[in-house]
Amino acid sequence: MSRINLYVHYDAVTNYFMTRGITLKTIDFNRQYLPQNIILADAPEEFGRFDVQTDFKILRNQTEVLDYFELCQKEGRRMSNWIDFDSIEMMHQLTPVEISELLYLFHANKALRSPFFYKLQNNYVYLTMSNGLNKTYYRHMSHFYGRFARSLSEHVANMINENIHWLTRRKKIVQPIPINLVEELSPLFMSGLKIDFRQAIKEIDAWSIPLYIIEDELTYLTRNFDRKDAVGQIIYQESGSQWRIENLNQELEDKTEETQ
Known part of the structure; x- marks a missing residue:
């Protein structure tokens, strides 16, 4: 898939x-x-x-x-x-x-x-x-958040289940990311945020999905970037179905300074 x-x-x-x-x-x-x-x-x-x-x-x-x-x-x-x-x-x-x-x-x-x-x-x-x-x-604007949360969880579920054969194992269900975490991400939406599932990696039972700012450069949607250039990661841990976001602080501080 x-x-x-x-x-x-x-x-x-x-x-x-x-x-x-x-x-x-x-x-x-x-x-x-x-x-x-x-x-x-x-x-x-x-x-x-x-x-x-x-x-x-x-x-x-x-x-x-x-x-x-x-x-x-x-x-x-x-x-x-x-x-x-x-x-x-x-x-x-x-x-x-x-x-x-x-x-x-x-x-x-x-x-x-x-x-x-x-x-x-x-x-x-x-x-x-x-x-x-x-x-x-x-x-x-807030009406978008639930749609984003549900869509994101569906893409994560597809990624987790991409190698599961439907005859041999039950597919795993992923609950939507909490809205407070979507709100945490929302300042980056104004910069053109790419959520890079193609470069997502799994370590033990946690998936890390890198986030990149691409503004309106749509050709960058399918281009791989160095992970060190990511502005943060969405982390989904299968055990306990836990979501978290990491390493957003510096990017958000930079955006705050630009608007001052």
Whole structure:
């Protein structure tokens, strides 16, 4: 099984995360913030309906939204670009200029102004990039943390189980990394963080996954670096299912000095 290096780059100005290897699953949403309705830039014929007034293709109600998300997850389909909204009545009040901005956001993968529309009351904008990355705007940055924790644990589980034959041994389950450790990592997201599973090593029963700052140099995602250049390591110890992060202090001190 080939390992995938994860990538997270957070833009604090417009609240988007550019990611690789961080999947979207419905279990990550706090129920309060699960999209009520969504506008789709594109979708299979069997999903959605066209709104007569705006000509947007929409999923109207949480059941339709969940069905669409879960089918994409189950079948590995490429998910459409989408934006959530609270009510049809307010969505119908979008001006021609706002509709143009929304269409531009879907097709150019960037916002002309804010990606958060007052009339939509949206919490998210989900965009699939041509380079294989995903760009997701979050009204609340913390909503990303649970998704990151779950995705990271799945990649660790795949790594641990990569040489286990399904007929001979039960696969090991990895619990998500605690959110307080994700928060500890989060200052590095702004610098473009590569979580390097390809250079992960195991010593006794502990896995060490090096962390590198690559900013927006995406060619570095698949390039191996000297481990001495790592800004830290994520450590997962199989016995006791313990997580920890090591050697982040110097990098965080440097970032603090730069902002002073």
